[in-house]
Amino acid sequence: MLNIKNLHASVEGKEILNGLNLQVNPGEVHAIMGPNGSGKSTLASVLAGREAYEVNEGEVLYHGESLIELSPEDRARKGIFLAFQYPIEIPGVSNANFLKTAVNEVRKSKGLEALDSKDFLKLMKDKMQLVKMDKSMTQRSVNEGFSGGEKKRNEIFQMAMLEPELCVLDETDSGLDIDALRIVSDGINALRDGKRSFIVITHYQRLLDYIVPDFVHVLYKGKIVKSGPKELALELEEKGYDWIKEEVEI
Amino acid sequence: MNSSVDTLSVTNETSIAEENIPVDGLQKLRLAALNKFLKNGFPDSKHEEWKYLNLKPISETKYNHCMVASPLKASDLEQFYDAGSDTVNLTFINGRYCSEFSGHQSHKHPFSIYSLESKEAELYLETLRNSEDEPFHALNTAFHQGGIMIHVPDNCRMPMAIHLLYVNDSQHEAVAAHPKCIVVAGKNSAFQVIATYHSLNNFPSLTNTVTEFLIGEGAVVEFDIKQNENSNANHINRVYARVQRKAVFDIFTVTMGGALVRNNLEIILSEPNACAHLNGLTVADGYQVVDNHTVVDHASPNCESNQLYKNILDDHSQGVFNGKIFVRKDAQKTNAFQSSKNVLLSNTAVMNAKPQLEIYADDVKCSHGATTGQLDEDALFYFRSRGIGERDARALLNYTFASDVIEKINNDALKSNLLKLLSQKLNTAVEFGE
Numbered sequence: 001m002l003n004i005k006n007l008h009a010s011v012e013g014k015e016i017l018n019g020l021n022l023q024v025n026p027g028e029v030h031a032i033m034g035p036n037g038s039g040k041s042t043l044a045s046v047l048a049g050r051e052a053y054e055v056n057e058g059e060v061l062y063h064g065e066s067l068i069e070l071s072p073e074d075r076a077r078k079g080i081f082l083a084f085q086y087p088i089e090i091p092g093v094s095n096a097n098f099l100k101t102a103v104n105e106v107r108k109s110k111g112l113e114a115l116d117s118k119d120f121l122k123l124m125k126d127k128m129q130l131v132k133m134d135k136s137m138t139q140r141s142v143n144e145g146f147s148g149g150e151k152k153r154n155e156i157f158q159m160a161m162l163e164p165e166l167c168v169l170d171e172t173d174s175g176l177d178i179d180a181l182r183i184v185s186d187g188i189n190a191l192r193d194g195k196r197s198f199i200v201i202t203h204y205q206r207l208l209d210y211i212v213p214d215f216v217h218v219l220y221k222g223k224i225v226k227s228g229p230k231e232l233a234l235e236l237e238e239k240g241y242d243w244i245k246e247e248v249e250i
Numbered sequence: 251m252n253s254s255v256d257t258l259s260v261t262n263e264t265s266i267a268e269e270n271i272p273v274d275g276l277q278k279l280r281l282a283a284l285n286k287f288l289k290n291g292f293p294d295s296k297h298e299e300w301k302y303l304n305l306k307p308i309s310e311t312k313y314n315h316c317m318v319a320s321p322l323k324a325s326d327l328e329q330f331y332d333a334g335s336d337t338v339n340l341t342f343i344n345g346r347y348c349s350e351f352s353g354h355q356s357h358k359h360p361f362s363i364y365s366l367e368s369k370e371a372e373l374y375l376e377t378l379r380n381s382e383d384e385p386f387h388a389l390n391t392a393f394h395q396g397g398i399m400i401h402v403p404d405n406c407r408m409p410m411a412i413h414l415l416y417v418n419d420s421q422h423e424a425v426a427a428h429p430k431c432i433v434v435a436g437k438n439s440a441f442q443v444i445a446t447y448h449s450l451n452n453f454p455s456l457t458n459t460v461t462e463f464l465i466g467e468g469a470v471v472e473f474d475i476k477q478n479e480n481s482n483a484n485h486i487n488r489v490y491a492r493v494q495r496k497a498v499f500d501i502f503t504v505t506m507g508g509a510l511v512r513n514n515l516e517i518i519l520s521e522p523n524a525c526a527h528l529n530g531l532t533v534a535d536g537y538q539v540v541d542n543h544t545v546v547d548h549a550s551p552n553c554e555s556n557q558l559y560k561n562i563l564d565d566h567s568q569g570v571f572n573g574k575i576f577v578r579k580d581a582q583k584t585n586a587f588q589s590s591k592n593v594l595l596s597n598t599a600v601m602n603a604k605p606q607l608e609i610y611a612d613d614v615k616c617s618h619g620a621t622t623g624q625l626d627e628d629a630l631f632y633f634r635s636r637g638i639g640e641r642d643a644r645a646l647l648n649y650t651f652a653s654d655v656i657e658k659i660n661n662d663a664l665k666s667n668l669l670k671l672l673s674q675k676l677n678t679a680v681e682f683g684e
């Protein structure tokens with residue numbers, strides 16, 4: 001589904017990713033871990049099409065087609081979703097209106113009719129249940145004044161609404177309390193249908209107890225330097241990154 | 251061609267002359283004002299208060315300043331009823347109040363209307379006299395004709411709004427209209443006045459309008475101004491208000507159309523515990539120039555003022571916000587806030603924002619701030635990452651930025667009229683909102 005080959009990307013003239021390779025097949029869950037500043041969010045931004053991030057070399061193929069020239073909205077319409085590490089506050093636009101516009105834009109791109117208010121409300125009700133989100137949140141402005149955890153929950157709610165194919169979750173677990181982490185993880189797991197794929201960026205093994213990955217990768221200095229099964233996360237939790245850094249430096 | 255057009259002038263301007271001012275009981279005031287105007291003529295950019303506004307389009311146009319008759323019929327006016335049907339429409343054509351096109355559908359309203367020549371108006375004409383040094387105000391005083399005074403009695407709480415509907419009919423020649431309206435709000439009265447300006451013009455038009463308020467003790471008055479004339483129309487608007495003890499005056503100035511628009515708002519908080527809120531929204535494009543000048547004069551203790559002005563400027567348009575706050579020596583416990591927020595949609599659009607605070611009291615809370623920038627790129631990316639196209643995302647974000655001001659207006663019909671206009675002006679293609 002997603003095939004990243006020798007990706008080099010820079011922001012403000014500074015190369016952050018240098019030679020990253022990753023292949024994600026339908027239905028797979030890939031965890032990406034790695035020290036602060038190693039380029040995890042950069043990878044997420046490049047996948048979502050943020051313009052400040054420039055691809056200098058390499059390929060990003062999605063269903064065999066290059067993503068690099070596509071606008072962020074076209075990527076979203078093709079089923080790529082990024083749950084932000086730091087969701088943006090948008091005063092004056094209610095969550096419900098925002099999502100209605102987004103859902104209908106995505107539907108339009110697929111040649112589907114726009115949902116009317118009734119169907120939209122029903123969809124919203126279903127998906128709210130999935131992440132146990134309070135109804136009042138949908139009437140509030142997008143993320144405005146939301147707590148850190150509420151913002152993260154809202155990202156997953158949006159993801160559930162948009163039903164993407166490839167979900168990139170950037171530190172969705174940070175800021176969630178213990179109960180919320182379980183609820184949100186259950187919500188994410190409910191969206192695992194064998195076809196939908198996930199790239200889960202996290203610092204903590206705990207999340208991976210809930211969302212069990214097929215692969216764990218370590219991103220360090222702009223490259224994936226180690227990949228392994230889910231047990232790799234346990235090892236990292238126990239030993240930290242030093243041993244990997246050493247391996248790389250040699 | 252005269253090569254010294256630059257140096258302006260009044261001298262070419264046949265119509266601004268003593269023999270053209272109306273002959274009536276206000277002759278003395280008119281003459282004095284005319285002489286004040288003639289002494290200096292139209293201000294140029296060296297004049298501090300006018301430095302961002304090139305007035306040549308006005309000074310070089312030969313408008314007919316004498317009140318011009320218009321053949322408009324009632325049916326021509328229906329398109330302008332922006333404030334819904336439950337209002338008292340008071341229609342002014344080329345500056346003259348037309349009672350035949352005015353009133354409420356029930357034929358009843360609880361306030362009185364007087365001619366400015368009447369005995370009742372005399373007192374207020376005198377007491378509200380203010381800054382005729384200001385050139386356009388002087389011109390208005392010299393040339394206004396058929397203006398009115400509205401008197402809302404004490405304790406009158408009026409659910410229906412008063413709609414001042416101004417039409418400039420320049421279909422047959424270039425017309426300068428000088429409407430004048432005085433609004434006297436009795437003690438503890440509560441009501442809303444809506445002013446909308448329209449032009450029907452094949453020729454250039456100038457609207458040079460003056461509205462003066464005396465807001466009595468405990469009264470609550472909202473004044474909404476909609477300026478959406480076309481690119482052939484220039485517009486100078488003066489609002490003066492004296493706000494008395496415990497009274498509240500809220501004003502909204504929404505400017506979308508017009509070639510050159512200047513708003514001069516002067517609010518005096520003349521007695522303790524008076525309060526004023528000034529809200530402004532400008533959405534401009536092409537070569538529009540919209541200049542908002544405000545003066546809030548805290549002349550008394552315990553008063554509060556709050557100003558929020560927003561501009562969205564595209565193409566080569568220019569915006570100006572110049573907000574002056576005076577806090578007089580006795581005006582202790584003053585709260586005075588001011589904020590100017592601006593978005594530039596093109597790199598040829600220009601915004602000039604300038605706060606001016608003059609504070610002579612010591613126990614005062616004052617703040618001001620101005621921000622001018624592009625659209626929030628993070629917000630834009632967030633929209634786009636959810637599948638909303640760039641054009642729509644931009645339009646929606648601008649719409650949200652601007653609609654925030656309109657949403658606070660207390661009249662549903664006017665509100666939806668303005669929101670619709672906003673969405674047209676910003677090309678908000680997707681349906682948004684309820």
Ligand SMILES: Nc1ncnc2c1ncn2[C@@H]1O[C@H](COP(=O)(O)OP(=O)(O)OP(=O)(O)O)[C@@H](O)[C@H]1O
Nearest residue numbers: 011012014016035036037038039040041042043052
């Ligand atoms: N817009 C930017 N301008 C300059 N430098 C940037 C920008 N965005 C990212 N960087 C730099 O790129 C490097 C990688 O940042 P990135 O956010 O991808 O790290 P990360 O792996 O997500 O870290 P964390 O675990 O702390 O979230 C950092 O050194 C960061 O400072």
Ligand SMILES: [Mg+2]
Nearest residue numbers: 040041042085
């Ligand atoms: Mg990060």
